[in-house]
Amino acid sequence: MSRRTPPVAELVERARAGESRAVARLISLVEDESPLLREVMAALAPHAGQAHIVGITGSPGVGKSTSTSALVSAYRATGKRVGVLAVDPSSPFSGGALLGDRVRMQDHATDAGVFIRSMASRGHLGGLAWSTPQALRVLDAAGFDVVLVETVGVGQSEVEIAGMADTTLILLAPGMGDGIQAAKAGILEVGDIYVVNKADRDGVQNVTRDLRAMLALAERDADAWTPPILKTVASRNEGVDEVVAAIEDRLAWMRASGVLEDRRRSRARDEIEAIAMTSLRSRFAHLHGDARLDVLAAKVATGATDPYSAADELISAL
Numbered sequence: 001m002s003r004r005t006p007p008v009a010e011l012v013e014r015a016r017a018g019e020s021r022a023v024a025r026l027i028s029l030v031e032d033e034s035p036l037l038r039e040v041m042a043a044l045a046p047h048a049g050q051a052h053i054v055g056i057t058g059s060p061g062v063g064k065s066t067s068t069s070a071l072v073s074a075y076r077a078t079g080k081r082v083g084v085l086a087v088d089p090s091s092p093f094s095g096g097a098l099l100g101d102r103v104r105m106q107d108h109a110t111d112a113g114v115f116i117r118s119m120a121s122r123g124h125l126g127g128l129a130w131s132t133p134q135a136l137r138v139l140d141a142a143g144f145d146v147v148l149v150e151t152v153g154v155g156q157s158e159v160e161i162a163g164m165a166d167t168t169l170i171l172l173a174p175g176m177g178d179g180i181q182a183a184k185a186g187i188l189e190v191g192d193i194y195v196v197n198k199a200d201r202d203g204v205q206n207v208t209r210d211l212r213a214m215l216a217l218a219e220r221d222a223d224a225w226t227p228p229i230l231k232t233v234a235s236r237n238e239g240v241d242e243v244v245a246a247i248e249d250r251l252a253w254m255r256a257s258g259v260l261e262d263r264r265r266s267r268a269r270d271e272i273e274a275i276a277m278t279s280l281r282s283r284f285a286h287l288h289g290d291a292r293l294d295v296l297a298a299k300v301a302t303g304a305t306d307p308y309s310a311a312d313e314l315i316s317a318l
Contacts, residue, residue: 005029008036012043015142018081020115023142027117030134041134047141049264051083052251055165057151062173063197067234068150072108074237074244075146083139083147084116087132115139132164133271162190163270166263167250169193169243172211174203188218191227193246199231199239225253283318292317 005011005025014022029040056068068084075082108114119135132149139147151161162168170191175198194215196207211229220226228246232239254260287293296310 008039008043023115026138027135030131044137044141048137051140051144051147053136053147053166055149055161055168057161058171062171063234064150064171067197068148070234070237070240072114074240076113080145081113083144085135086118086150167192167247169195171195171197172207173198174201174207192250194227194229195243196231197234200233
């Protein structure tokens with residue numbers, strides 16, 4: 001039996017005070033599409049817009065979870081509060097996250113300055129959970145300085161995370177066989193920082209050289225950000241400080257150039273559009289069997305009107 005949900009104002013106050021349980025409850029309301037969701041978002045709105053959202057993506061096996069954990073440690077060493085959303089594949093049975101235990105991040109489990117949440121993609125084609133933007137808003141408003149979003153790493157997610165993050169890290173690794181192939185699939189356009197992990201393996205120079213050559217072919221404005229290529233061995237925390245430094249450099253550049261404001265406005269526009277489309281789909285879901293639809297269908301079937309005109313009439317009546 002579910003426990004009583006405290007008033008939204010109380011949950012938000014407790015979350016902003018650093019209570020992890022309140023943060024978790026707010027994200028659960030988001031994932032469950034709670035009737036309180038509108039009230040939650042309205043209460044969070046005045047407090048959001050401060051966190052630096054960093055997306056971490058790449059092909060499976062490049063070390064995303066290990067790298068994320070290493071980044072958390074590096075940020076915590078500087079005193080920053082860190083939130084982590086790890087978007088995992090969904091169980092076909094429960095709909096929950098298959099990798100929800102996040103074993104490699106357990107070192108941070110007792111750190112009050114770190115909040116880690118696994119979210120199920122629930123079949124979303126882009127690899128990200130539909131509720132990720134609202135969950136990001138929860139962590140942002142709760143006062144986390146940095147929010148790391150680790151994606152499933154399934155093709156389209158590399159592109160989709162770029163629309164949600166301020167800074168996007170693309171991870172590659174030597175010996176994976178599809179590192180540069182993934183770059184050819186579109187990540188050259190979305191990556192802000194490229195990290196070749198597992199740099200103690202043979203072939204790291206080849207991956208770095210090929211990636212640098214491909215980035216050189218990309219068309220960029222003279223004043224555009226030039227994505228750096230960094231090497232790490234995340235399992236030993238080697239090169240991680242350099243990645244953090246690059247992320248901070250990127251943030252400073254975005255603020256100075258106005259790119260940060262533009263990205264966040266674009267992200268808000270996409271979020272509004274997604275919510276509006278969801279609302280419209282919900283309305284249309286109830287139309288099957290509606291008398292208005294039946295009347296219009298009869299007119300189309302007899303040639304009294306065309307389907308486009310009927311659709312316009314239906315939409316105007318909603």
